[in-house]
Amino acid sequence: MTKTHPGEANPLLEPWTGPFEAPPFGLIRSDEFRPAFNRALAEARAETDAVAANPEPPTFANTIEAIERSGKNLDKVASVFFNLVGTDSDETLEAVERDMAPILSRHRSAFFLNEALFARVAALHAQRDSLGLDAEQARVLERYHLNFTRNGAGLPSEAKARLADIGERLASLGAQFGQNVLADEKAYxxxxxxxxxxxxxxxxxxxxxxxxxxxxxxxxxxxxxxxxxxxxxxxxxxxxxxRERAFRAWSARGESDGHTDNRPIAAEMVKLRAERAALLGYESFAHFRLADTMAKTPEAALDLLQSVWTPAVQRAAEEEQALQKLAAAEGENFRIAPWDWRYYAEKQRKAEFDLDEGEIKPYLQLGKLIEAAFYAAGRLFGLSFTERFDIPLYNKGARAFEVARDGKPVALFIGDYLARPSKRSGAWMSDFRGQHKLDGAQLPIIVNVMNFAQGGEGEPSLLSFDDARTLFHEFGHGLHGMLSDVTYPTLSGTNVARDFVEFPSQLYEHWLEQPEILRRFALHYETGEPMPEALIEKLVAARKFNQGFATLEYAASALVDLSLHLNATPEDLDVVALEQKELARIGMPEAIAMRHRTPHFQHIFSGESYSAGYYSYLWSEILDADGFEAFHETGDIFHTETARRLHDFVYAAGGSRDYEDAYAGFRGRAPSPQALLRKRGLDSAAAAS
Known part of the structure; x- marks a missing residue:
């Protein structure tokens, strides 16, 4: 990054005047974040204090809209900072993260525990039916009132003080958890x-x-x-x-006896979450988290997981038996272990479908798959994507695209696709700026982050089919942010229930698997020839292969997550022992490992986005499986009217609608759970069990 000089204005706090008003990455230094945070926090506190102290009677404009307008500089600084921490971190940024995590948590607690501010929100909520609010305003008011009460507003002062302490400690622990996983990954x-x-x-x-x-x-x-x-x-x-050596290192991330050991961190976080839930009047942290979701209760989430677990166990046993026969045919007499499954599954796929990953991957060029994701969005929603080379970005590996519709800019999209040591593992969507129309149209700046392996010298990066699905998945999240069309920031884009947010992303994955897309974009990296029709047919036929394994490795992680946050928490909690106890209870096959073991389960411990909520991918899969059938029923995967309803009720709506109503508006009815079993190929196993 370009260096500034002492005494110069902090570029994080100055107006951003470049294209799309994107962050001026070329001017930002890592050591400028802490002073920028200090000033932005002071501004945000002063703005919300002014709302709370307003002598005028509360109105929607002088309370809710005033809150929505507050903290703009803090939003700017935080969005840049946390995106960089995940994608291009260094020791300075990590130190700032450790310092700022408890401070930002304390700021959040002070906001929600401000009784004068809550009194104004509560007064509006009490008279909400007589305020003449439109549907979106009513939804915003409802969300604010709910968020205040779920964060302790109205509780006795001692309880509020303890909640603030818990939030501060959890923020520090979550930051350290993520840094420990990154350190283990970088060291190996x-x-x-x-x-x-x-x-x-x-x-x-x-x-x-x-x-x-x-x-x-x-x-x-x-x-x-x-x-x-x-x-x-x-x-x-x-x-x-x-294979065993590599797998054991992968499985043991965050589980050392050294300074990166996440086991005591996870245990303390689980106990603190349980205490917070009790202070708020909930039976468990899982009950607290799920009360504000589509599932509503842990029991509903557990019922869903159990509905797929039983047929998946049956299917996985059949899969394991087939793999064991393959190993025996090669003269091996060992029992299939987790480090063997992928190796023999690849052989089995070759035997069953005459298909192997090495045959597929040359056709799956990263660049072409990016084009494919853009093409499907163009067909569905009328979007065009033009790469911009005049917008400075934080790393040379990132790319910027102007997104337009009918010749008018809609968003700026940043794609950051390749792995590097400074980037945290995994894949995600985030934003540098969310969409809203509160004071004129604010166009979103959306980023997709992935960790694909870079190709050899002078060669393109080639993806597995799972990698390609991940690209489409995250782009589905990206579209949820880019197509957002709401007035209020609180309801923008992906600000929806955790078990609804995966619906638009998982639904978008379906377009990757369509022959029309593969014929056009699955081109051999050396010859430029399209993927042969016979290979496409085999690829489509093999979609349900190994789904017993895939379902169990995911569902086991979701069940352990719920067990950690649902059951009574002993003082001497050993999270790995609890993990093993839960796996034994549910009958986890020894040959299959959890997709995310507890010491590196960043979904639930690097922050709280998916804590007690990892089940939500499966909940959303009911919606995506049933939702894509809406297109199939028309005979056109780009059916104009179906795409319009999908846009209006889902991608553009953000959190402005009740989620059941949003789905019904798109589909015309409630979702059918059977579509999930059909998608995973578990319907026959379910019928037999």
Whole structure:
């Protein structure tokens, strides 16, 4: 980043005057965040204090809209900071994160525990039916009143003080949890020599050579703990000893006896969450979190998970038996272990469908799949995407695109696709600025972050089909932010219930699998030839392959999450022991590991976005499976009227509608749960169980 000089204005707080008013990344230094936070926090406090102290009787304009307008500089600074912490971190940013996490939590608590402010909101809520509010205003008022009460407004002073302390401590612990996982991932590198490459396809060898050279080992090959590096290694390496070594390192992230050990952090967080829920009058933290979701209760989430668990166990047992036969046919007499499953599943897929990942991957170029995601959005929602090279970004690996409709800008989209050591693992959507129309149209700046392995020197990055699905998934989230069309920031984009937010993203995945998309964009990286029709047919036919495994590794994580946050919490909580107890209770097959083990389960411990809510992917899958059938029923995957309803009631609506009403407005009825089992190919197993 370009350096500024002492005494210069802080670019984080100055007006951003470049294209799209994007953050001036070229002018921002890491050490400018702390003073920017200090000033922005002071401004935000003064603004909300002024609302609370207003001598005029509360109105929607002088209370709710005034709150919505407050804290603009704090939003600017925080959005840039937390996006950089996730995508391009350094030691200075990590230190600021550790310092600021409790301070920002304390600021949030002070806002929601401000009794004068809550009194104004409560007064409006009490007379809401006589205020003449439109539907969106009524929804905003309802959300504010609910958020205040769910954060302790109206409780005795001792309880409010304790809630503030708990929030501050949880924020610090969550920041440390995420930093520990990143540190473990950065520290690990499995170095391979040429004799260790047995079974590895050319694309993985090229990527491993690049990784090793970048880490200071030219002429050798490196496998990292990034999912896009280690999963294909586990899938293809014929060296069982190396697969086991790599898998154990992957599984043990956050579970050391050193300074990156997340076990005591997770235990303390679980206990603090339970205490907070009790202070707020809830039976457990899970009851607290789910009260404001579509599921409403932990029992509803558990019923859903159980409905797929039983048929998935049956299907996984059949899958394991087939893999065991393959190993025996090769003269092996070991029992299939977690580090064997992907390797033999790949062989089984080849045997069943004459299909292997090495055959698919040359057709799945990152650049072409980005084009495919844009193309589907254009067909569905009339969007166009033009790359912008005049907008400075935070890393040379990121790309900026102007999004337009009917010639008018709609959003700025940033795609950050490739893995690097400064980036946290996983994939996500975020924003540098959300959409709203409170004081004129504010166009959103949306970012998708992924961790795909970079191709070899001079070669494109090639994706697995799962990687490609991840790209479409996150772009679905991105569209939810880009197409948002609401007045109030509180309701913008992805500000919806956790078990509804995955619906637009998971629904978008379906377009990747359509032959029309694959014929156009799945082009061989060397020859430019389209994926052969026979290969497309095999790929589509194999969609439901290995779904017992996929369902169990996910559902086990969701069940452990709920168990951690639902059951009584002992003082000497051992989160790994509880994890193992829950896996034994549900009958987790030994050959399958959780998708996210507790010590590195960032969804639920690096912040609280999915805490007691990891089940929500499955809840949303009911909606996406049933929702895509709406297009199939028309015979046109881009059916104009169906796409219009999807846009109006889902992607553009943000949190402005009741979620059941939003789905019914799109689909014309409530969702059918059976669509989920059909999508996963578990309907026959469910019928037999």
């Amino acid at each position: 590198l499995l170095i391979l020599d040429i004799e260790d490459l047995g079974g590895l396809p050319d694309f993985l060898v090229a990527s491993a050579a690049r990784i090793s050279a970048e880490r200071g080992h030219p002429g050798r090959y490196g496998i990292t703990l990034s999912r896009s590096s280690i999963e294909p290694f586990l899938q293809f390496s014929n060296r069982r000893d190396l």
